[in-house]
Amino acid sequence: MPEGHTIHRLAERHRDVFAGDAVRAWSPQGRFASGAAAIDGAVLVDTAAHGKHLFYDFGGDRFLHVHLGLIGTFRTFRHDPPEPTPTTRLALGNDSAAAYLTGPMTCRLVTHPEADEVLGGLGPDPLRDGMRGRVAFRANLRRRSLPIGSALLDQRIVAGIGNVYRAEILFLCGIDPRVPANAVTQDDADRLWETMVLQLRHGRRIGRIVTVEPAEVGARYRTTIPPEDRLYVYHRDGLPCRHCGAEIRRFDLGGRSIWFCPVEQVR
């Protein structure tokens, strides 16, 4: 589930598990054999996440840069890790844990300047920048006329939002996905930013995307809400809006599907 909350959670988990230790690294699949060999046995200094990008500092100007893409996964095992599957691009391990990376879009070693180049192309990250990031976000919207639904997926405008969060956040803010970014009012831009910060923090904490309020689906805890009750609009075309009962609609925006409520999202 690689939106920003997943990436930040991985950075924290892998810092907890591996930082300060010499880490074994190998590539069962073989496609990252030389890169893995270059960090095998090195001490992991720290990890960092920015948007959907993950960085592992192995010292000596060696940074592992990972982007999961659409289908990448990083599975972490604290005790008795199984053998990695043959498709595992990179395996990391110490005496007590292992992490197996499959299907990433990016898995490479970079230098500090190369990492900075990646970071320089990213907009503010709700999980890194918190409420401070709203000024940059607001300015980024003002400069663009593309639909706000496309803008939220543009990592240069805001880093870490994916297709689930963009639909859910626009619903929570009552904003029509087709409105031009530079026509979004300052109040709405601030509301969008605040909603992204709160929702991504919640997603990072519980490890999944749950935007509905428990009271709306009769659940006591947000983490125990069944999958079909976790979201307001994403993949709910044809179903009634949880707020007004109108039929949720789907259309293509920026080459990807977006779902919205035609009654609740009118600004």
Next chain:
DNA sequence: TCAGTATGGGTAG
């Protein structure tokens, strides 16, 4: 066993 799908993004035209 195969086709379809997925929370992403780069490149060619």
Next chain:
DNA sequence: TACCCCTACTGAT
């Protein structure tokens, strides 16, 4: 805009 890559899972055949 179309197409491509990466992997795992689901449902149809």
